[in-house]
Amino acid sequence: MNDMTPERDERAANLKGLGCSRKRVEDARFTQGKGNYVDDIKLPGMLHGDFVRSPYAHARVISVNKDAAMALPGVLAVLTAEDLSPLGLHWMPTLAGDKQMVLADGKVLFQGQEVAFVVAEDRYIAADAVELIEVEYEELPVLTDPFEALKSDVVLREDLAGQTEGAHGPRKHHNHIFTWEQGDEAATNQVMDNAEVVVTESMYYHRTHPCPLETCGSVASMDAVNGKLTLYGTFQAPHAIRTVVSLISGIEEHNIRVVSPDIGGGFGNKVGAYAGYVCSVVASIVTGRPVKWVEDRMENLMTTAFARDYWMTGKISATKEGKITGLHCQVTADHGGFDACADPTKFPAGFMNICTGSYDIPVAYLAVDGVYTNKAPGGVSYRCSFRVTEAVYFIERMIEVLAIELDMDAADLRRINFIKKEQFPYQSALGWEYDSGDYHRAWDKVMEAVDYEGLRKEQAERVEAFKRGETRTLMGIGLCHFTEIVGAGPVKNCDILGLGMFDSCEIRIHPTGSAIARLGTISQGQGHATTFAQILATEIGLPADSITIEEGDTDTAPYGLGTYGSRSTPVAGAATAMAGRKIRAKAQMIAAYLLEVHDNDVEFDVDRFVVKGAPERFKTMKEIAFASYNQAIPGLEPGLEAVSYYDPPNMTYPFGAYVCVMDIDVDTGVPEIRRFYALDDCGTRINPMIIEGQIHGGLTEAFAVALGQEIAYDKQGNVKNGTLMDFFLPTAWEVPNYETDHTVTPSPHHPIGAKGVGESPHVGGVPCFSNAVHDAFRPFGLKQTNMPHDHWRIWETANKLGLHD
Amino acid sequence: MIPAAFDYHRPTKVEDVIALLEEHGDDARVMAGGHSLIPMMKLRMADIPHLIDLQDVGGLGGISIESGRIKLGAMVTQHEIINHDGLASAAPILREAALQIADPQVRYMGTIGGNVANGDPGNDMPGLMQCIDAQIELIGPGGTRSVAARDYYEAAYMTDREDDEVLISISFAAPSGGHAYEKQKRKIGDYATAAAAVQLVKDDGKVASVSIAMTNLSDVPVWSEAAGAALVGTTCDSAAIKAAVSAMLADIDPSEDNRGPVAFKRHLAGIILSRAVTRAWDRA
Numbered sequence A: 001m002n003d004m005t006p007e008r009d010e011r012a013a014n015l016k017g018l019g020c021s022r023k024r025v026e027d028a029r030f031t032q033g034k035g036n037y038v039d040d041i042k043l044p045g046m047l048h049g050d051f052v053r054s055p056y057a058h059a060r061v062i063s064v065n066k067d068a069a070m071a072l073p074g075v076l077a078v079l080t081a082e083d084l085s086p087l088g089l090h091w092m093p094t095l096a097g098d099k100q101m102v103l104a105d106g107k108v109l110f111q112g113q114e115v116a117f118v119v120a121e122d123r124y125i126a127a128d129a130v131e132l133i134e135v136e137y138e139e140l141p142v143l144t145d146p147f148e149a150l151k152s153d154v155v156l157r158e159d160l161a162g163q164t165e166g167a168h169g170p171r172k173h174h175n176h177i178f179t180w181e182q183g184d185e186a187a188t189n190q191v192m193d194n195a196e197v198v199v200t201e202s203m204y205y206h207r208t209h210p211c212p213l214e215t216c217g218s219v220a221s222m223d224a225v226n227g228k229l230t231l232y233g234t235f236q237a238p239h240a241i242r243t244v245v246s247l248i249s250g251i252e253e254h255n256i257r258v259v260s261p262d263i264g265g266g267f268g269n270k271v272g273a274y275a276g277y278v279c280s281v282v283a284s285i286v287t288g289r290p291v292k293w294v295e296d297r298m299e300n301l302m303t304t305a306f307a308r309d310y311w312m313t314g315k316i317s318a319t320k321e322g323k324i325t326g327l328h329c330q331v332t333a334d335h336g337g338f339d340a341c342a343d344p345t346k347f348p349a350g351f352m353n354i355c356t357g358s359y360d361i362p363v364a365y366l367a368v369d370g371v372y373t374n375k376a377p378g379g380v381s382y383r384c385s386f387r388v389t390e391a392v393y394f395i396e397r398m399i400e401v402l403a404i405e406l407d408m409d410a411a412d413l414r415r416i417n418f419i420k421k422e423q424f425p426y427q428s429a430l431g432w433e434y435d436s437g438d439y440h441r442a443w444d445k446v447m448e449a450v451d452y453e454g455l456r457k458e459q460a461e462r463v464e465a466f467k468r469g470e471t472r473t474l475m476g477i478g479l480c481h482f483t484e485i486v487g488a489g490p491v492k493n494c495d496i497l498g499l500g501m502f503d504s505c506e507i508r509i510h511p512t513g514s515a516i517a518r519l520g521t522i523s524q525g526q527g528h529a530t531t532f533a534q535i536l537a538t539e540i541g542l543p544a545d546s547i548t549i550e551e552g553d554t555d556t557a558p559y560g561l562g563t564y565g566s567r568s569t570p571v572a573g574a575a576t577a578m579a580g581r582k583i584r585a586k587a588q589m590i591a592a593y594l595l596e597v598h599d600n601d602v603e604f605d606v607d608r609f610v611v612k613g614a615p616e617r618f619k620t621m622k623e624i625a626f627a628s629y630n631q632a633i634p635g636l637e638p639g640l641e642a643v644s645y646y647d648p649p650n651m652t653y654p655f656g657a658y659v660c661v662m663d664i665d666v667d668t669g670v671p672e673i674r675r676f677y678a679l680d681d682c683g684t685r686i687n688p689m690i691i692e693g694q695i696h697g698g699l700t701e702a703f704a705v706a707l708g709q710e711i712a713y714d715k716q717g718n719v720k721n722g723t724l725m726d727f728f729l730p731t732a733w734e735v736p737n738y739e740t741d742h743t744v745t746p747s748p749h750h751p752i753g754a755k756g757v758g759e760s761p762h763v764g765g766v767p768c769f770s771n772a773v774h775d776a777f778r779p780f781g782l783k784q785t786n787m788p789h790d791h792w793r794i795w796e797t798a799n800k801l802g803l804h805d
Numbered sequence B: 001m002i003p004a005a006f007d008y009h010r011p012t013k014v015e016d017v018i019a020l021l022e023e024h025g026d027d028a029r030v031m032a033g034g035h036s037l038i039p040m041m042k043l044r045m046a047d048i049p050h051l052i053d054l055q056d057v058g059g060l061g062g063i064s065i066e067s068g069r070i071k072l073g074a075m076v077t078q079h080e081i082i083n084h085d086g087l088a089s090a091a092p093i094l095r096e097a098a099l100q101i102a103d104p105q106v107r108y109m110g111t112i113g114g115n116v117a118n119g120d121p122g123n124d125m126p127g128l129m130q131c132i133d134a135q136i137e138l139i140g141p142g143g144t145r146s147v148a149a150r151d152y153y154e155a156a157y158m159t160d161r162e163d164d165e166v167l168i169s170i171s172f173a174a175p176s177g178g179h180a181y182e183k184q185k186r187k188i189g190d191y192a193t194a195a196a197a198v199q200l201v202k203d204d205g206k207v208a209s210v211s212i213a214m215t216n217l218s219d220v221p222v223w224s225e226a227a228g229a230a231l232v233g234t235t236c237d238s239a240a241i242k243a244a245v246s247a248m249l250a251d252i253d254p255s256e257d258n259r260g261p262v263a264f265k266r267h268l269a270g271i272i273l274s275r276a277v278t279r280a281w282d283r284a
């Protein structure tokens, strides 16, 4: 190497590739208010839409009188189901194989359901017009409890009358949607019947909502002259939306351009298709002008997709020594008025069958019944892969309950049952092949870091002091070891509406050695523009700072299934690496040509190809890029581009070990988080700083869900927490300090060994916070108390245990 | 969350405000910081065809402390209360309470007048004003009058103020002794699940006098004379505090909401009051 050549390390550092805590390139515009969100889009002549929504949870719609609204100056149209039905758009297909009313077709099934869509010159006129529309309703009996719904004579979905077969098999009752079974029921029951120890527990994972900062919205613009529809919207899967719009509207797909601009958080809320999107499109066709629809906060909380609402009953069996022998799980899933869950087609309960968790459980059985009720539809994966939060909550509670039954330490019980490192790839009883893991190492590292023994000692002393009346504060130690399943997924078993869940990346290297890469995913705050450039930098030897990442415009980006379920890095990130390798392969040929050696006589070295054994002879990637545009190389096309569509061979299985130390004021029900220690293993770490940010965010949403956030209904089906006064979004003040840590167990099948991390902290955080609350009361006989653990519920738990007597 | 259309007035004189109120009657409402009113308008729970902004009206601001008497202009913001050194030493309970209201953004706008006039049982200032026995000064077409905070609240959003009257100031004698404003809420920006204001004078190791008011535990703030009476003459021992709590519990009437069921609120009210009394005693 000559003196002018920087050292290898220095060259690698200049790339800001894998492992670099590179600052997020997105933040410059976000922190300066220069983002471009849907509501920032203003097109010439644009109109505004607003909904008339049902105040009732279940009612017949007798009539809709638009006259007064139409008479208001500035109102252009009022759409009802009657207006949409000639186009066949008064109903739309859901992602779960059901259909959903776009506008009330004769009845409403949940409070806030869309009844009419007003289109006006400005947002204020639209809101005034909404008030002028007279809707006559006839109230019907309301069902908010899924168990009651399964027994009731009241038929919620009259449109499905007589249909005994749904999208996922037989329906047992007119309010029943599906039964989904996994595992071996007979074998599981047999193990239970003969087990030394069996414990049963029921728990409710309450309904909540992803509540992204930016609510949902769209701007549709139909160009009547060239027949092209442009649809801007808050879409986590813009390409799938384009296909769906084409299928339901009959507009050819090449005439539809879907754009997801900057998105202010999604967390699953922006995966589904909403009435507002359809109405903005129809209204634009009808009026010939662009139409914007943006929901407000209450509409977002009350009507766009909720999460969770799972009633879970578990049975776990073990030997007296604590070796788990079997697991049984029965779920009653409240899906609301329409089945609009966002899951891969073959998984109506998502990946709930990851509920054997991190443990080597030889036999298991899972059954999930989906049920219609008078609540908003949804059932999305709020910061988790499909239903994984429910699954992990379930198993992590069952472990705790089993520990109580066995009178064992819950940390020891976990350790006894972890899948061992040498068992990977591990075939779970409910059908998954866990790709990799080293659970014992992670667990032991955390136990040591928090001085687990010391904490238990302190806790025991606290209990004694409490009993002596010296303190009114109890101490809880929350434990959780979770295994996520992310990166949906292999096309062989994962599709959404028949679209295989591969993803894509297309790269163009520019002559001067910079590049643009486009992906089928879409960032909602995850920092794709930062991290995907880092993957490429390492793969192709050009600096991350010289690589633009673009997503979200279906006219330019390659087809992909979008961003949710932590799939971007496992799938699109893999496509990025693979496309990068194609670039590198061609660059190798160019380099060999330029260096006048055989292709195999050069090798890649950080940012260049060098002649093997003669490192002073090299061509940098920058030089190669230029050569690809200005040299006629025999046998090679000019240019340097590549595209990869990546169909992952398996999911990836990130995992982690969390501990929460909590002090609970027994008299006021106020919990104080003293310490939260989170060790995450997401395989290869692309950008440690972004990982840390994701962990903090996911833990905060976990904190919210575990300790207060919910969407609750009263008996009449009224939403009780429709504003941010009552819907708990923690502020910087409430959020605890987090300590983060990691181990690295690369995914063996992912091109760079990465696994996805955005959702892990949420999945692991919820049971960890909840277990801390439970653990504080364990010495006083508590087995199970449902979330959210807000002040009054914690107080009530203490009260029922007689701690206020 | 878009309000119905309204006309916006921005007078500079109190007389003009009153004239507008007289002219439009029920259709007009004054706005101070707007942080209770605007949300109600956006939710379309308040439909106000004529909105009269008080921001430019002269003579409604200012904090004065003269010969033991404190006067706060209606437009004094919670932020000003927190940052006024004279007030912090003359009546520290105001600062302690104001710091527990909402968040800095709200406190930059929210005013003492609006908080007291509003009549929302969740507001913290009304109970506090009852605790320190403040006088509320109102001006209307017939001139000014003064009403005690303890007589001002009739029911939720119903007060002694006539529709054409404007609250111009609040005054009270500088409180003496120890103080405490104790509040439990679910998060920053939330109203109280239960709150207690206590001002206590100690003499010769005993409670000489004490005033106690509770917030968000009835449809009006509750000044509990009986709770105070239970403490006077005692050493604030646990039996005395227990008696004060029982007396207070006889005066409140909480209702169930998302903050919890009645049993919880009643229990919590007792805990909050005990803690407030203990803190005020320790400071007295």
Ligand SMILES: Cc1cc2nc3c(=O)[nH]c(=O)nc-3n(C[C@H](O)[C@H](O)[C@H](O)COP(=O)(O)OP(=O)(O)OC[C@H]3O[C@@H](n4cnc5c(N)ncnc54)[C@H](O)[C@@H]3O)c2cc1C
Pocket: B029, B030, B031, B032, B033, B034, B035, B036, B037, B038, B039, B054, B074, B100, B101, B102, B103, B106, B109, B110, B111, B112, B113, B114, B115, B116, B117, B118, B122, B123, B124, B125, B165, B166, B167, B168, B189, B190, B191, B192
């Ligand atoms: C997120 C949030 C959290 C909050 N949390 C709390 C809390 O914990 N505790 C608390 O006490 N408050 C809380 N508030 C309310 C806040 O303190 C309000 O600002 C305050 O209650 C009202 O003051 P304002 O100046 O904003 O009044 P406005 O909203 O302008 O007026 C309120 C009412 O009073 C009337 N009014 C105002 N001024 C006068 C006057 N001079 N004469 C006659 N009538 C008048 C108005 O017509 C209106 O009916 C919160 C507000 C928000 C937005």
